Amino acid sequence: MNKQELQKCQTIAQRLWLSGWYLLNDEETCLRECNGCGADWMPKWIRTFLDFVLRLFAPAVAIHDMRYYKNDSVRESWDDEFLENCQRIAKDKYSWCNPLRYVALFAARRLYIALLIGGELAWREAGKRFTEVE
Numbered sequence: 001m002n003k004q005e006l007q008k009c010q011t012i013a014q015r016l017w018l019s020g021w022y023l024l025n026d027e028e029t030c031l032r033e034c035n036g037c038g039a040d041w042m043p044k045w046i047r048t049f050l051d052f053v054l055r056l057f058a059p060a061v062a063i064h065d066m067r068y069y070k071n072d073s074v075r076e077s078w079d080d081e082f083l084e085n086c087q088r089i090a091k092d093k094y095s096w097c098n099p100l101r102y103v104a105l106f107a108a109r110r111l112y113i114a115l116l117i118g119g120e121l122a123w124r125e126a127g128k129r130f131t132e133v134e
Contacts, residue, residue: 001034001062003027009059016092018059018085023066033069034062037111039122054111056093056104060085064115068123075123076116083112 001009006027013021024030037050037057051058060082067078086108094101 001031001036003031005058006030006034006062009062012089013059013063013085016059016088018063018088019081020063020067020085021059023063023070024059026066029069030062030066034065036065037061039118040125041121054107057086057089057108057111060089068119071123075119079112079115079119082115083108086111 006024010021010024012018013024036047037054038047051061054061063085064078064082067081068075087105090101090104090108094104
């Protein structure tokens, strides 16, 4: 994530009052820790592809990256927050009569399921990095 992308995410997150929007105010940490959609262990080209396809959810992804970085509380609560933020973004972007709204909501649900299944490794790795930085 670069500075311009972060500013766009901050604007959207604040406008929609996304849960955890304030985490994006820590610009230095965001630019260092927000790696986009996908875990660090995933190849960069896959994360780049996911970022492109799922760019609508960039603010929710950035907030989720910061939650994992801070490694505070229970991982599942941050995964739930991610789903809620993605749903809020999709509902804001597309009206109820637009079929893309339901495609986006479906994609958000699939991302949430992927987090539930594969998020533990990313959570543990992020926690190790956070304690090393402290």
